[in-house]
Amino acid sequence: MPLHSDIARVTDRIAERSQARRSRYMEVIRAQIDKGPKRAHLSCSGQAHAYAGAGPDQAALATKPGPNIGIVTTYNDMLSAHQPFERFPALIKETARAEGATAQVAGGVPAMCDGVTQGETGMELSLFSRDVIALASGVALSHNTFDAALYLGVCDKIVPGLIIAAATFGHIPGIFLPAGPMTSGLPNDEKAKVRQRFAAGEVGRDALMEAEMAAYHGPGTCTFYGTANSNQMLMEFMGLHLPGASFVNPNTPLRDALTQEGARRATQITHMGNEFTPVADVLDERAFVNGMVGLMATGGSTNLILHLPAMARAAGIEITLEDFADISAVTPLMARVYPNGLADVNHFHAAGGLGYLIGSLLEAGLLHDDTLTVAGKGLERYTREPKVSGDRVVYEPGPRESLNDKIVRPVSDPFQKTGGLSQLTGNLGHAVIKVSAVDEARHVIEARARVFHDQDSVKAAFKAGEFTEDTIVVVRFQGPKANGMPELHGLTPTLAVLQDRGLKVALVTDGRMSGASGKVPAAIHVSPEAVDGGNIARVRDGDLLRLDARTGVLEVLEDGFEAREPVVADLSANSHGLGREMFEMFRQNVGLASTGAAVVV
Missing domain, CATH: 1.10.287 (Helix Hairpins)
Structure with a gap:
């Protein structure tokens, strides 16, 4: 099937817009490739330092020419999604030895959980943890002794941070190995x-x-389709996972076999072999367009609208909100996974999962099939289904029909004709909204504003019985410069209760919601943010606001609105406590939410 004309047009537009940045990036990458890893060129003392802790691999590192694989891990045993990584280094090292290669843990990077910090002070560090992860991964790989890298990460900011690092070190191959969802x-x-x-x-x-304990009960990723599982989808659509790797449960024979196959594949795609596949060649504009198509087709997390532009910038590519909107307009919503439906990701995987979706989208001409992936040339490889044969992975043809049309549907009969994410513009600035879980009757809300400067004040007003009529709740000074842009997911139950009582309600904020945001319409990532004097700082209680997800409009319907002086808030309390002092430089240097709220790229 020929590539859809609108997908081709957006891809060409991104390539043209990115030409100067991408050219500079590739010049740096090609120079690094020409130099190669420096392990063999280190001084004897330097090599001895690098190999001293390598145990049974010490002699091979010192005397044999085989590839050395660096492992960047986010293992910790407080977070269910990352606990399974405890076993991965041993599996990787054992496999590498069998292939005549070696592997070392290059470094551990932090991984925090938004589910733990929701509504707490620690959430104000969450978005910036993406940049910390990128920087920490850079430190791990800075020794320049690795021929490829394996990135072990799953959740919200972790995968985007690792991608930023992988793109920055794009001269070496990299494969992402997931842990899989909990049962x-x-x-x-x-x-x-x-x-x-x-x-x-x-x-x-x-x-x-x-x-809560019955829902979150064991090792692995949370089973709803939030940011963590949207990340896993993205890695397959962009060709950085092995095919079919995303949603295999932890501590199963197939999960272990996929981990070992990832290590085996990493040894095959280094500069020492015949299939050299540096990350820079995988992460081109076509890969990012494929990722955006996957996001729309699955109704994925709104957080990826922040992360994808930041990830792309690290690879020399510039993505805008217009690109998301145009791709959404031609991409059907093919999946219903909670909070957009009743199924979880295990049910989604059983119904055909990513292999079925990728195959259907390729047949409809909505994906680039000619991309380079870690599995080889062509995205068609990602329609296959992995199986265990002995201790190895073998691939069989994946399902060509949905096994449950309440969860997954074909392009020809989708849940919605367009994707789950839309851009909003108007006199309040730029924003985004996830509408895949919102009833169509609520896609347009026109109501008076109630303005708050934090989510606790909204909850207090709710408990006091102050919401008695249709209301658009405005929560401002929640952007990246103000306080690190914490998720306001704690507002979802409150607003849902009001909606269930028959009120028309919506949220407008310069903060962000989770990938678990649900049935209440929420215009998020409003940019410029209030602390920058954005127009959201000019809204007053009682102003008439219109949120129209159908036409992409977000505006205040009051004469003289833009001539008002913006409100200035006392944000001094955001600068200390639970490590916030150390993140002041991030708040001062962060970019606009509309361009990814990036600090390090």
Whole structure:
């Protein structure tokens, strides 16, 4: 099938816009490739330092020419998504030895969980942890002794941070190895109902705790389709996972076999072999367009609208909100996974999953098939399904039909004709909205504003019974410069209760929501943000606002609105406590949310 004309047009537009930046980037990468890794050129003392802790691999590193694989790991045992990585280095090293190669843990990088810090001070460090992860990965790889890298990461800011590093070190090959989702627990819709009942005061904390523990019960990624699982989708669509690797549960024979196959493949695509595949050649504009198509087709996380532009910039590519909107307009919504439906990612995977979606989108001409991937040339490889044969991975043809049309549908009969994310513009600036879970009757909201400067004040007003009519809740001074742009996911149950009571409600904020944002319309990432004097700082209680997801409009319907002086807030309390002091330089130097809220690229 020929490539869809609109997908081709957006790709060409990105390539043209990025030409100068991409050319400079590739010049640097080609120069690094020409120099090659320096392991063999280090002084004897330098090599001895690098090999001293390598145990059984010490002699091979010192005397044999085989490739050396650097492992960048986000392992910790506090977070379920990253706990399985404890076993990965041993599997990788054992496999590398069998291939005549070596592997070393190059470094560990931090991984924090937005689910733990939701509504807490630590959430103000969350977005910037992406940049910390990128920087820490840079330190891990700075010894320049590796012929390829394996990146072990899953969750919200972790994968984007690792991608920024992988692109920066784009002269070496890199493969991303996921941990996989935890097995299914309490259904997500039942958990959400308990959260809403708790927000309404109908059940106590003991019932809430019981529901949460039944939902999050073991190792692996949370099973709803939030940012973590959107990241995993992205890595397959962009060709940085092995085919079919994303949604295989931890600590299973197939998961272990895929980890070992990833290590084996890493040894094959170094500069020492015949399939040299540096990350820079994988991460071109076509790969990023494929990633955006995947995001729209699956109704993925709004957080990726922040992360994808930042990731792309690290590879010399410039993506705008217009690109997301234009791709959304021609990409059908093919999946319903919680919070956009009742199924979790395990059900999605069983119904055909990413292999089925990629195959259907390729047949419809909505994806670039000619991309270079870590598995070889062509995205068609990602329609195959991995199986275990002995201790090796073998691939079989994947499903060509949906195995459950309540979860996954073909391009010809989608859940919606367009993707799940839209751009909003108007006199409030630029924003985005995720509409895949929002009832069509709520795609247009026109109501008076209630203005707040933090989410706790919204909850207090709710408990005081102050919301009695249709309302657009405006929460400002929540952008990256103001306080690190914490997620406001804690507002979802409160606003959902108001909506269930029959009110028309919406959220407008310069902050962000989770990939778990659901059925309440939310215009997020408003840019410029309030602390920069953006027009959201000019909104007053009682102003009439219009949020129109159908036409892409977000505006204040008041004469003289833009002539008002912007409100200035006292943000001094955001600068200290739980490490916020150390992140002042990030707040001062961060870019606009509309361009990825980037610091290090």
